[in-house]
Amino acid sequence: QLRRSGQILLLHLGLGPDALGVVSSDVYRDKVLQGVSGTPQAGVVRRFLEEVVAPCPRLSYERESGLGDDDVTQLVAAGVLTVRDAGSWWLALPGIGRFIRALLRGRRALLAVVRRSRNHEVLQGELLQRRAPPGTQLGVPYLLYDLLGAHLLCRYRPLTLTLTC
Numbered sequence: 001q002l003r004r005s006g007q008i009l010l011l012h013l014g015l016g017p018d019a020l021g022v023v024s025s026d027v028y029r030d031k032v033l034q035g036v037s038g039t040p041q042a043g044v045v046r047r048f049l050e051e052v053v054a055p056c057p058r059l060s061y062e063r064e065s066g067l068g069d070d071d072v073t074q075l076v077a078a079g080v081l082t083v084r085d086a087g088s089w090w091l092a093l094p095g096i097g098r099f100i101r102a103l104l105r106g107r108r109a110l111l112a113v114v115r116r117s118r119n120h121e122v123l124q125g126e127l128l129q130r131r132a133p134p135g136t137q138l139g140v141p142y143l144l145y146d147l148l149g150a151h152l153l154c155r156y157r158p159l160t161l162t163l164t165c
Contacts, residue, residue, distance in 0.1 A: 006057045012090040014082070014100060019150075021093070025057060028093065032080055035094040041078040044071050048080065053091070062088045102136075106143040109133035111152065111163070120163045121156060 002008045009028050011021040029049055036045045048071070052061065061067070061081065072089065075081040079094030113133060114122050124144070132140050147153040148161075156162040 009057050036078050041074040044074045045078050045080055060084050060088055060090050106136040106138045109136050110143045121160055124159045124161050
């Protein structure tokens with residue numbers, strides 16, 4: 001209902017077919033305009049946000065959205081669209097690639113900690129108290145809850161995490 005009313009937007013994160021990001025429409029608009037201010041794509045991005053995204057907040061956009069080839073090329077270059085298929089694109093957030101790389105790197109590092117533990121189990125409290133593994137930027141609590149939500153880790157017994165669900 002929030003998406004249909006235009007209050008939030010869904011973004012495909014590229015982490016799997018059902019991994020979506022949820023962002024407020026106002027915050028999305030502000031961040032996108034801030035990210036492209038002073039670039040040659042700013043005019044096309046502003047027009048795209050006003051004429052295409054605002055009236056019809058969807059997850060993906062097709063060729064019939066009124067976008068020309070040059071417009072699409074500029075929107076992809078600005079990071080506002082990513083290619084889905086020939087003739088369709090996912091709505092994106094400029095700079096989200098850095099976050100996705102940090103998330104994937106952190107997931108791998110935390111999963112490696114659990115894999116190296118005895119029986120591939122570790123106490124949740126012990127894991128939360130540890131320093132973040134090298135190469136992680138998001139922090140252990142964030143990564144832990146992400147892994148639990150993605151079902152890459154599960155609670156086997158109360159307060160014990162394991163790799164196999």
